[in-house]
Amino acid sequence: MKILLTALLFLFMLSAGGYAQSQGQMNADAYAGYTKADKQLNTVYQMILRQYAKDTKFIKNLKAAQRLWIQLRDADVAAKFPQEGSYGSVEPMCRAGYLEVYTLNRTKFLKVWLEGIPEGDVCNGSVKTR
Template identity: 60%
Template sequence: MQFTKIISAGIFTIIMVSLAGSSTLAQSQTAMNMEAGSSYQKADKELNIVYQKILKEYAAQPLFIKKLKVAQRLWIQLRDAELAAKYPSNGSYGSVEPMCESLYLETLTRERIKFLRVWLTGIPEGDVCSGSVKSK
């Protein structure tokens, strides 16, 4: 009898933990859209920080700065065009569209951050194609 109570209590505990875990994972689409938007905004802020650091660190190279600014403006246009190409019919993809767009924008932005960070971290000395990137 005692053994049955222990097993029943154990099964009850497992069921309660499972139910509690699944309810915390369930979110409304609105909440997921907001979370994805927030993640993208965080990546965008990080991109701006990296960009500003490059501008500061390379301030003594005005030609590079001028060309980097042009490149960044063009990258923003490319990012927006890529998003428009992926989701060409605005409003046609259901309630997940804002989330999907934010996730895509975040992916593109994180790739740009990785690309730009090279100017801050540098590349190994001896790379003959380093261009304007500093050496480590």
């Protein structure tokens, strides 16, 4: 029985080792996730700019809001990690993770202008109805 348990533990360790990643690889993977989310955000943003191009007041306000959102996102991450480089080897992964979450949430927020909202919502403002 002892030999069987030892063999099973050894096999488990071998299989688990195949999934191990270095911290550098985890940092790179997290950054890749953020980069992908940022590209999606930029695609949605550009689509809104094209779709609403005739509404110059809206475009002006959207651009201002986007600039301010970037400042807020960066300030929030800076508040989380005020002393850059002082939080160990996981810091780049954690920073990228927060950036990805903020970016995915912003993309979801902006998609409303592309997808529209149901007719009858009296508070739709500049968002088109479906």
